[in-house]
Amino acid sequence: MRVKVLSRNPDDYVRETKLDLQRVPRNYDPVLHPFEVPREYTRAMNATKLERLFAKPFLSSLDGHRDGVNCMAKHPKSLSTVLSGACDGEVKIWNLAKRQCIRTIQAHEGFVRGMCARFCGTSFFTVGDDKTVKQWKMESPEYGEEEEPIHTILGKTVYTGIDHHWKEAVFATCGHQVDIWDEQRTSPMCSLTWGFDSISSVKFNPIETYLLGSCASDRNIVLYDMRKSTPLKKVILNMRTNTLCWNPMEAFIFTAANEDYNLYTFDMRYLESPVMVHMDHVSAVLDVDYSPTGKEFVSASFDKSVRIFPVDKGHSREVYHTKRMQHVITVKWTSDNKYILCGSDEMNIRLWKANASEKLGVLAPREKAAMNYNQKLKEKFQYHPKIRRIAQHRHLPKSIFGQIKEQRIMREARRRKELNRRKHSKPGSVPFVSERKKHIVAVVK
């Protein structure tokens, strides 16, 4: 007779020390683990629910300004420093880690219209309603020193925006024209004009640094080349563009925030139609900033909300709002891709998480693995209706919700009217115009 006995070698399952991980022998035979799709579906559903459960994006509010926050600038070298300018001419420098204001400067009389930091982070520039451009030291003045700008340039007209070159000691201002300045001189190196109108914003391309983009109040977006000191091309949209922002990872892509509630992402080589129209806001979009990874951007709107759009999607993936936040005038995405800052009318700067349900702080490796797995599951099952419903559900304030509904009705009516017109007119006389082309009036060479 043979007796079969279970025999196990303790070396296979006993840990050497109690700090070791338990060895778990696994059998991956699919027969032993049935129902993989339903099980993963359940997991995905749970992950989605948990994501919504943990979505608490609002971190803190930085208050201290005595008027609406009109502009902000990131420090190029320090993540914890951010600068903000208010409508009363006050500039504040904030420490985000402590959530404190570390310095306050009365920089201008009237609005601080624009500000930017020098690429090395040693100084910053502000322009204001008092027709001046001022350069300030980033460090607070030493003991006994007075708080005053390093340089002050007095211009002839009001400057409405400023941006610094990404590599050289050159900056550009806009107002009635785009001026390019050497830091050492009090008169511009060159002035770029194409028609006369007030230009609201000018931005240097972060990759091909000689390129500039500007948007003016006569509804156009103009591109410039600094090397030739000439404008390149102009595209006229249906309505005025408030700001534009270049993609920091894709040299020829920029996004424009328009008054017609939409954002337009352009490829500068093909300006005839935008690459993508981003719709979701229900009021004028006032500011836009790209995430440093170039995959997403954040927009601030007059409808008291901040939205995050993927670059390649027409609709936003996230909307942030609070009861107290009024018209959001300026928005910035921090350079570590983690946070979003928005400055609004009611004098506060708000700090949000860029990923609403992200856990802050250090993650254990297992936590990280679980997080990645959940993320992939959500991605995999994103088209399933129940999961999509949960993932896309956002609470909106009544005003925005009502507006969205109203606009949906209006859009539907317009569509119906066009359909009817097409039906009752000669075939071909009412052409189909794609959504992308609809908003472009002309491209001027």
Place this chain on the structure above:
Amino acid sequence: MAEEWLGMEAAVSASEGEDEGQEDGERRHQQLLQAVSDLSGRKRRKLAERTEASVQVSEFNVSCKGTGEKLVLSELLQPIRPKSTLSSVKKELTRVKQKKAVELPLSKEEAKRVVREAAYVRTSKDVGKWQQVVLQNRRAEQLVFPLKQEIATVVPLEQVVSAWKARTPLEQEIFGLLHKTQQPVTDPLLTPEETASLQAMSLEEARQRRAELQKARVVQSYYEAKARREKKIKSKKYHRVLKKSKRRKALKEFELLHKSDPEAALARLEELEQLRMQERMSLKHQNKGKWARSKAIMAKYDLEARKAMQEQLAKNKELMQKVQVELPEDEPGDVPEEDLTSVTIPVGARGANPWMLGKPSGPVEEPEVQEGLGDIAVPDAAETEEEMSEEEALLQDFAQKRNVRQQRAGSPEGPGADETEAVSELPGDSPIHPICAEEEQASMRLKQPPQAQEDILLSEQLRRVQSMEDVDALASEEHVEEQEKPMAARSEKPMATRAKKQVQQQEEGRAGNGCAKKPPAKKKIISLQAVLAGKPQEVQCPSLPMVMEDEEGGSDQRGVITEAFAGDDVVADFRREKRKAEQATKPQPVNLVLPGWGEWGGTGLKPSTKKTKRFMLKPPPAPPRKDQHLPHVIMSEKRNIHAAAHQVSELPFPFERHQQFEQSIQTPLGPTWNTQRAFQKLTAPRVVTRAGHIIQPISAEDVPNTATEAGSGAKPALEIVPKRQEQPLRHPHRKAR
């Protein structure tokens, strides 16, 4: 200035040399003036000079001064050709004829537009060189930001401090103190004293010292290399010889030391002792370490490991040995006594503790016992000796008792009293004795059998019967034993000889029953054990072990299953189920009969058949079932609404066929279905960022290929695009990961 003067003089002298003798002083003067004016750098307007014609032209002499050529006589002899003055005019005319009218210049607007267009084309081409990079990044499985992994550099403290100045009163005070005490402020590494001391060292000294150090280092490295080389030698013999020589050397040295300096030798001895103690204390050779355990595992298979293990054990033993403490001689009082006791105690306890017995006490009885054992193999182990001694002790006891009894028998007391006395006496004796004390004692007799039986039962379970013959034998033996038991109870014999007896009995039984087929080896073992145990050991199993064959069980699996499920008819069940399903899916007739309409209604009244016929709606027959021709299948065609709510109704955007989508859903991602590595790969995030790191915009340096090609100039940068298309790039950010 001096050089200019020199130059001027040189010029003057040169001019002197040139036209020596020809020109007069005035000319010289002119030239001097010229030279001076040249020096000033600016061209001075030359004053018009008037010369007299007579110098060049004279009626007597033809001079060709002023013209470069020589005058040839033949030229003078030739006739003068008339030269037309109109040729130049003609040329002008033709030129005018050829020229077209100059176009009007472009308007300012248009000119600007042309410039813009050209610039736009060029810029968009420039920007287009990023196309490939952008596409790759968009398609990339994973991007790790920041693209350029910067290495954090620590700025030396001096640099930081040097830029800083004390401004507040407190800071100034502190710095004043520091300065006063000559503490380092800007260069905090060295105080003035230290720097001074550093300076004190001369160059020569430093060099010498450096050379020394160098030499020492070289020597050290040589030795290290040598030691490494020697260590690498695998030959055991070499190492053995080496060790031996070392030991010898050490001994020799020690001897020398002993001779020359006995005190030092003593100290060295002590030192050795100290070393040994330390070694002992260190718990190094306790066989508990990782190494020892691993060796213990390996020892089974590996000779080397076994050897190492043994060495280790020997070392351990050596260390664990108690050191003989040589007691000083001034206190001999107690110690010898202790020694005595320690020696004497075993002697006294010899009877009680069998382990203390060295040899059998009574050599006389030995032969008898051996006789009693009969044909048993001679026991050689110590155990048998001990048992024998026990038996001897018992025998001695018996003899004593017998003497006592005989003495008592001489006394006038009756046997009854004797018995009671004996009983009362018994507990006083050693515990083993009373069991086998006296055959005559009835109480004794009553006590004994249960114990004996117990022993028998216990020992019975120790042996395993291995063949059918054994089993048979067992059965017979049991039978014999049963017969024996009463006999044993009746026969009153001492315990000591019982074992021997049983063996004899067994032999008798065997002989009597005629079971002579039993193998003799078995017999031997059994009898040996019986003797060795010192207790009655019957090699009998109380129960018959089950005998089953493996092959039978394996082959009959199917049979077993059919047997187990003999009652239920699965096929019929299924058929019934299917019929039920078919019935359920058949469209049911709708009954619209309302009782009471047009006729009497109430309890117990049924609507008329005419009415039911009229109002029963027969639905159209259902389409044929899909499992019509599949006897073993039930196909449910009902759509589950609850499941439908969870299902995707239309093909989502990036997918082109529904198979693709289904495939993507059916591949599991989780660790339940994938190995750890695969799981990690499957769930790797698309974008990885590092906390607290600034992500800079992409630049040419981040993309290795463009960086090299764009670095050579602006023009080649435009030619990158076709090149890239030829050879697909590696992923640009793999490197950074």
